[in-house]
Amino acid sequence: MAGYLLACLLPLLCVSAIIFHQSAASLENSSQEFAALYTSQIKTSLNDFVKEYDKVTKSVLVDNKLIYSLGDKQSLSMNELVNQSVAVQSMLMRVTLLKSEISTVMLVSRDDSVYQYTTATSRVNREALLSQEWYKQLRNSAEPFFITGLHDRSYYEDKGSGAVVTVGRVLYSSGGAYAGLLLIDLDPFALLQLDHEFVLARDKYGMSVIISNRQGEIVYHSGAASGQLSWKQVLEPGFEDFKNNGVEDRIILSGSTDHGNLLIKTEIPRAKLLQKINQIKGMTVIVILLSSLILTLISFGLSFTITRPIKALRRSMKQAEAGQYVPIEKEQAGDEIGSLVHSYNNMILTIRSLIKDVYIAEIKQRQAKFIALQNQINPHMLYNTLESIRMRALVNDDEEAADMIAILASMFRLALGKEGSHHSVKHELEYTANYLQLQNIRFDNMFQLNIRVPEEMLNCHIIPLVIQPIVENSINHGFLDYSRQMHIDIEGVWTEEWDILIRITDDGSGMSLHKQAQLLTSLENAQSDKYKLGEIDEPGSQGLGLKNIAERIKLQYGDRYYLTIRSGVDRGTMVEILIPKIQGDVGCENRNEVLWDEIDLGG
Known part of the structure; x- marks a missing residue:
């Protein structure tokens, strides 16, 4: 706009100055x-x-x-x-x-x-x-x-x-x-x-x-x-x-x-x-100012007409950079910029459609992976448990075998009877406690579980199979030997934003700094990997991996929520999970008084 004004006003100023000086010289000569x-x-x-x-x-x-x-x-x-x-x-x-x-x-x-x-x-x-x-x-x-x-x-x-x-x-x-x-x-x-x-x-x-x-x-x-x-x-x-x-x-x-x-x-x-010519000069200045004002208004109008669709296009591109693929809905002119915006809208709609298809495919794949893992429930653990039940029944010939079978049945019911829509923190903790009871039977009461969760938090929603795989990892990788009992603490607290923060802490062997750095890098990539299509990993001895849980949290709740680890070099590991408060049918609405439900599960 400045260049347009300069191109219009400079000739006007030059011509006016030349006319004024020539008129003044002519009048002076005539006089x-x-x-x-x-x-x-x-x-x-x-x-x-x-x-x-x-x-x-x-x-x-x-x-x-x-x-x-x-x-x-x-x-x-x-x-x-x-x-x-x-x-x-x-x-x-x-x-x-x-x-x-x-x-x-x-x-x-x-x-x-x-x-x-x-x-x-x-x-x-x-x-x-x-x-x-x-x-x-x-x-x-x-x-x-x-x-x-x-x-x-x-x-x-x-x-x-x-x-x-x-x-x-x-x-x-x-x-x-x-x-x-x-x-x-x-x-x-x-x-x-x-x-x-x-x-x-x-x-x-x-x-x-x-x-x-x-x-x-x-x-x-x-x-x-x-x-x-x-x-x-x-x-x-x-x-x-x-x-x-x-x-x-x-x-x-x-x-x-x-x-x-x-x-x-x-x-x-x-x-x-020169009084007369000065009057002409004054009129010339007024004409120049009025011309400048008119040219400025015209320039603003032309600039606004040209830059408005470009600014809208730039805003939409920034939204696309942030992951929001929203087309420009304002009616565009039939010029080149309007044609460009029309092509951009078609591109955005195509990209959004493709992302939606890929996202749905990924969700379906992860859902299939999760269902498959639910159905498998770690066959190695199931076989060991059943073998323990058989041996205990042969040796003792008492009701303990019946108790173990009852616990296992409860686990099957909790794991296979929920699809996540009505799964609560209480269900997740019950499933984890049943799992640890079975492990105590196998390992002669070598694990002690302490749960400290506010009562009003128990009925809040949570995706299934989040806590139990972490406890399972603690046992598989942190249990040293039968010389010392292993302690596992599960604590739930409210954050300043009134989100749910769950900490799972053990006093096991911990992990090396190299292993910790690798695991943290894998968890940080969970945000970028949540939309990627990949092969369904076969579950190993560790059950659901921490990265899998982190990706599920990102997919379900958004990028603000996470899973991370805080491990010592020689002893102990802490896993933190941050999820939003989602109210259940009852409870999870009174967060003013904190009531702790302590479960001490051990020998």
Whole structure:
């Protein structure tokens, strides 16, 4: 699923990134072209402005003698001074009429006399004008025509708010001597009129146009002209540095008028320029996330459709490994995986059928083996017993022979009258006790049997011929000689899980470590051999072997239950049998109080 998502999302991410960068570059180029074109138009307009005002200021040079004579007041009579003042006013009025945007024209003579003509209501204060820093710098100007930076109107009598730009010329006499200054105060709007296209572009991209003079003073600022900034903000010291720090990344286009009087700078904030493309970027991210979610859901659906039958197949295989051959019952699709599951189900059913046939055949074989052993009941032992009865009857001619025959009859009845379905622990112990009574008759009371089993355990079910063959093995392999009596103990206890644990212990000769290891290995193989088909072993002198009993316990009760041995090297052997509690018709249900039924069978 991860590979599927990667294959789907990587091309989408790459294409989106390429489209975004190409769109951003295209928009930036288009904006630069627009700004360059607009800067060119501004340059043309400012060139016209400089040329026109250069002519306007030169127009006063026609009256050069009048201007130069303004500094000789002491040599003129009162009448001449009046005529001179009228001539100056007439000249200034003529200049004012040349351009409609001119409202105030001032002429400062070489003796700092100020002559002015204004169409406004407020007049210029001479002392305030002469104290202005920008005015002091003009006295030392090397260029005859000049345009000052923005300055306030504090030298007007009304000291009104706002800013003005002063355009003027340094006046010289025909001999080249300084004659005075011509000053024309203009509203900054007069320099550049904002057209509708610029307003739209400015609002869309945050464009600004800044015009400055050669001294680096701001002459015009589109932000102040449009009302976004106040002229007071533009006039504050450090405004340019603050503006530069406030905009981290900008596109800047520069230009200048033909004679270099004015510098033009058009700025476009890159973040504002890319605002639209960033919106596209945001939409692209949203589309990518939604696409990822949809692709993930589709991937989960496809993965679940593919892996669900595979997981079911894997679970069924693990069950088959554990011996549970269960087919997959869910309806499968008609694809290749469904066909595979269908074939697997057929295989499981076939295996289960074959195992069932083999298992039944094995059970039948072991049942036949058990019935054959029941019917045989160790002929060697039976012959010896009958011979002992015959000899005893010949020698003693008493009732003991009748007792032996009665015991033997009881054994036949217990062994041949039960098939296992109703065989109890009590029956098994009775059969074992009868067998040992016969052996005591044969061996002159050399065996002592002690049985300690809770009374409530006696009626619990047990498969037949389990305890007696173990006791028989104890006698056949553990009995030493007639010098010492052999003791056999049978003890039954409840485990923590309330299963039945039976211990058969003797104090016979025991067995070697090698023999013990071989026997334990044989008993451990009982679990794997319980389903194997094999030849029916002929019963030997040991009767039912321990392995045969262990296999029967595994077959009857399951792999949790067992038969094992714990033998000493020189003396004694213990056999443990663990079987489940299976209640009989009565008893075997009260396990809280333990009552011992002790049977002491010996000489």
